[in-house]
Amino acid sequence: MASVAPEVEKKEEEEQVVNPWEVSAGKGGIDYDKLVDQFGCQRLDAPLIDRIARLTGRPPHRFLRRGLFFAHRDLNEILDIYEKGDKFYLYTGRGPSSEALHLGHLVPFMFTKYLQDAFKVPLVIQLTDDEKFLWKNLTVEESKRLARENAKDIIACGFDVERTFIFSDFNFVGGAFYENMVKVARCVTYNKVVGIFGFTPEDHIGKISFPPVQAVPSFPSSFPKHFSGNDQLRCLIPCAIDQDPYFRMTRDVAPRIGYQKPALIESRFFPALQGENTKMSASDPNSAIYVTDSTKDIKTKVCTQHCFLSQKNYFQTVTCFQLILVCVRASTTMMHNSGSSNVREHARACPLLVPICSCTQPCPSFSP
Amino acid sequence: MASVAPEVEKKEEEEQVVNPWEVSAGKGGIDYDKLVDQFGCQRLDAPLIDRIARLTGRPPHRFLRRGLFFAHRDLNEILDIYEKGDKFYLYTGRGPSSEALHLGHLVPFMFTKYLQDAFKVPLVIQLTDDEKFLWKNLTVEESKRLARENAKDIIACGFDVERTFIFSDFNFVGGAFYENMVKVARCVTYNKVVGIFGFTPEDHIGKISFPPVQAVPSFPSSFPKHFSGNDQLRCLIPCAIDQDPYFRMTRDVAPRIGYQKPALIESRFFPALQGENTKMSASDPNSAIYVTDSTKDIKTKVCTQHCFLSQKNYFQTVTCFQLILVCVRASTTMMHNSGSSNVREHARACPLLVPICSCTQPCPSFSP
Numbered sequence: 001m002a003s004v005a006p007e008v009e010k011k012e013e014e015e016q017v018v019n020p021w022e023v024s025a026g027k028g029g030i031d032y033d034k035l036v037d038q039f040g041c042q043r044l045d046a047p048l049i050d051r052i053a054r055l056t057g058r059p060p061h062r063f064l065r066r067g068l069f070f071a072h073r074d075l076n077e078i079l080d081i082y083e084k085g086d087k088f089y090l091y092t093g094r095g096p097s098s099e100a101l102h103l104g105h106l107v108p109f110m111f112t113k114y115l116q117d118a119f120k121v122p123l124v125i126q127l128t129d130d131e132k133f134l135w136k137n138l139t140v141e142e143s144k145r146l147a148r149e150n151a152k153d154i155i156a157c158g159f160d161v162e163r164t165f166i167f168s169d170f171n172f173v174g175g176a177f178y179e180n181m182v183k184v185a186r187c188v189t190y191n192k193v194v195g196i197f198g199f200t201p202e203d204h205i206g207k208i209s210f211p212p213v214q215a216v217p218s219f220p221s222s223f224p225k226h227f228s229g230n231d232q233l234r235c236l237i238p239c240a241i242d243q244d245p246y247f248r249m250t251r252d253v254a255p256r257i258g259y260q261k262p263a264l265i266e267s268r269f270f271p272a273l274q275g276e277n278t279k280m281s282a283s284d285p286n287s288a289i290y291v292t293d294s295t296k297d298i299k300t301k302v303c304t305q306h307c308f309l310s311q312k313n314y315f316q317t318v319t320c321f322q323l324i325l326v327c328v329r330a331s332t333t334m335m336h337n338s339g340s341s342n343v344r345e346h347a348r349a350c351p352l353l354v355p356i357c358s359c360t361q362p363c364p365s366f367s368p
Numbered sequence: 369m370a371s372v373a374p375e376v377e378k379k380e381e382e383e384q385v386v387n388p389w390e391v392s393a394g395k396g397g398i399d400y401d402k403l404v405d406q407f408g409c410q411r412l413d414a415p416l417i418d419r420i421a422r423l424t425g426r427p428p429h430r431f432l433r434r435g436l437f438f439a440h441r442d443l444n445e446i447l448d449i450y451e452k453g454d455k456f457y458l459y460t461g462r463g464p465s466s467e468a469l470h471l472g473h474l475v476p477f478m479f480t481k482y483l484q485d486a487f488k489v490p491l492v493i494q495l496t497d498d499e500k501f502l503w504k505n506l507t508v509e510e511s512k513r514l515a516r517e518n519a520k521d522i523i524a525c526g527f528d529v530e531r532t533f534i535f536s537d538f539n540f541v542g543g544a545f546y547e548n549m550v551k552v553a554r555c556v557t558y559n560k561v562v563g564i565f566g567f568t569p570e571d572h573i574g575k576i577s578f579p580p581v582q583a584v585p586s587f588p589s590s591f592p593k594h595f596s597g598n599d600q601l602r603c604l605i606p607c608a609i610d611q612d613p614y615f616r617m618t619r620d621v622a623p624r625i626g627y628q629k630p631a632l633i634e635s636r637f638f639p640a641l642q643g644e645n646t647k648m649s650a651s652d653p654n655s656a657i658y659v660t661d662s663t664k665d666i667k668t669k670v671c672t673q674h675c676f677l678s679q680k681n682y683f684q685t686v687t688c689f690q691l692i693l694v695c696v697r698a699s700t701t702m703m704h705n706s707g708s709s710n711v712r713e714h715a716r717a718c719p720l721l722v723p724i725c726s727c728t729q730p731c732p733s734f735s736p
Contacts, residue, residue, distance in 0.1 A: 130546075130550050133550055133551075133554070134550060134553070134554055140547050140550075140551065169546075170543075170546065170547050170550075171543065172542070173541070173542050173546045174540070174541050174542015174543060174545075174546060175538075175539065175542060177542075178498075178537075178538065178541045178542060178546075179508050179538050182498050182501055182502060182508075182538075182574055183501075183508065185502070185572060185573050185574030185577055186501070186502050186572050186574040187572065188572055188573050188574075189569065189570055189571065189572050189573070190558070190567070190568075190569045190570070190571055190572075190573055190576060191569045191570060192573075193573055194569070199558070200558075201557065201558045201559045201562070202557055202558070202559060203557065203558055204553060204554050204555065204556055204557050204558070205553050205556050205557065205558055205560075205561055205576050205577065205579075205580070206550055206553030206554040206556075208558060208573050208576050208577065209553055209573065209576065209577035209580075211573075212573070212577075
């Protein structure tokens with residue numbers, strides 16, 4: 001998943017830009033209603049949230065109640081499958097562009113943990129170290145190191161060790177995964193990726209080659225050791241709305257290569273400390289609270305920036321402050337539980353770290 | 369390596385087209401002198417051939433004496449290395465587009481076997497089943513099957529079992545190999561591949577993604593199990609001149625990512641039975657003599673087509689007929705030696721077939 005370079009979806013009224021590498025908006029903040037229409041996804045309405053609560057027998061996650069996750073694609077089909085007693089799997093990921101995760105990065109992982117607990121389903125987590133090598137000025141070694149560091153923060157969220165597979169692209173791509181990448185690539189023209197991602201002829205071909213890499217974890221056949229014999233298993237992807245372009249492309253290709261379309265459940269952005277017009281950026285330390293920040297660091301950053309408290313009508317259902325409080329509280333709980341001074345330390349020596357360094361081992365317990 | 373689609377190097381005087389997917393010429397046949405100038409490679413002259421003979425202590429191969437291999441890049445540097453007592457390795461390959469190899473396909477392999485025997489060096493052979501999936505209307509499974517079938521014919525040429533690694537891209541790509549692919553991709557813009565390969569915006573992104581796959585066997589670090597600790601080992605690529613665009617690109621990128629440029633030794637084309645204006649095509653059974661053809665098949669094909677016997681000035685140093693005779697004789701010898709009815713049967717149960725199905729095994733004996 002992502003956060004750098006070019007400029008895509010033409011600046012709406014010269015203001016709103018939302019794509020995997022750039023998020024910015026005018027003074028009014030991001031117009032999510034416009035995004036839903038522009039992207040062609042569906043609104044996550046109250047009846048659907050009620051249905052999730054009924055099926056899982058637990059109250060909907062606060063990110064659902066408060067409208068942080070606000071859009072989806074085919075979530076109703078996933079619930080149909082679950083209601084019939086069939087299974088699906090979850091896919092999320094992270095582009096490792098910084099030493100530590102910040103609060104915004106935690107949103108999809110905290111929400112995915114809730115989904116895994118509520119539905120008792122397998123989860124694959126893709127660390128796109130190849131993407132960060134391609135978009136940022138990093139070495140392969142540094143990209144791989146950041147992926148491993150970020151994996152620790154992801155693990156700290158508390159995923160089910162028996163049902164979770166974390167992998168780095170540089171380590172895992174090959175075999176069945178590579179076959180699916182090439183299948184997807186054959187279905188997508190250069191014109192098409194220019195339309196979706198806004199690439200220019202001056203961009204390097206690594207960028208043009210990358211979208212299939214993020215597409216294929218949507219297909220269970222990319223993980224033959226984990227989903228053997230379950231090639232039609234449906235996949236649900238919790239992600240922020242800026243990742244939608246990748247999966248529009250993936251859903252377009254899926255039926256042409258005999259696979260199921262992935263379903264999506266999509267969130268608003270976690271605001272930067274500077275205000276609501278963009279999202280927390282891993283590249284700008286002042287915009288973000290990292291999970292390696294101490295309680296004192298967090299207090300200082302929030303008090304110094306203090307920007308957003310004076311702004312109104314921030315989200316429709318939750319103020320920025322409330323949202324940050326939720327995440328800070330969750331992080332603090334993690335620290336408290338482990339007696340650590342920050343979230344990162346919570347993750348040391350977790351068995352989930354094994355898969356990212358020895359991904360060729362069979363995982364007998366990882367079945368839907 | 370290759371043989372299908374688009375049109376690149378603008379048709380010179382509306383006649384000569386030479387690129388990895390198309391070879392055609394006007395009535396005068398292919399103008400190799402023009403090609404050398406156009407591609408910017410070097411002529412393989414008599415002093416260089418003499419030097420090879422002197423260094424290896426054996427007469428130069430007939431493909432050298434007769435000018436079938438006629439061009440090179442940095443071959444003199446490879447000879448310098450050898451003269452100093454240092455090592456290099458060989459890289460060649462095949463795009464598995466047909467059930468069996470034909471005589472034209474045998475040329476680089478027969479020549480590579482001579483080089484391996486003469487210099488006693490390791491050899492990697494890439495089977496680009498991914499390329500054939502991307503360019504031709506094949507399934508992944510069919511591409512992989514053709515790669516395995518073709519491997520048998522390649523093995524029949526008699527490579528040194530201890531010094532040869534044959535791999536299919538679909539099986540082997542990943543890990544260090546994939547890291548190098550992505551490094552190369554970051555150095556090449558879309559404009560650049562359009563200039564080299566003539567892609568259009570309507571081409572799928574699989575084509576744009578492929579050139580790094582053929583580039584990276586040039587770098588020993590792509591094979592960490594085979595060349596561990598020898599990341600600067602030089603590589604020599606015997607190939608037909610139509611593959612030059614891939615390695616122009618590779619040589620341009622190599623120093624930018626800290627690697628040595630591969631050297632090349634480049635051949636003319638093996639003519640189709642219809643005449644000298646194009647090369648034998650695996651896609652057209654009447655143009656080619658396959659290694660699965662029986663002696664009777666071969667006689668019939670040659671007598672029916674008989675095209676070239678009436679033509680003069682075919683090659684500067686060898687007639688087409690002589691050339692085919694050389695290959696037919698070599699094939700017949702292989703058949704004779706193994707008591708088989710065709711070349712293919714010679715290759716059954718060879719240990720070289722093991723690497724393409726279990727490429728993750730370490731190869732302790734494979735060292736330069």
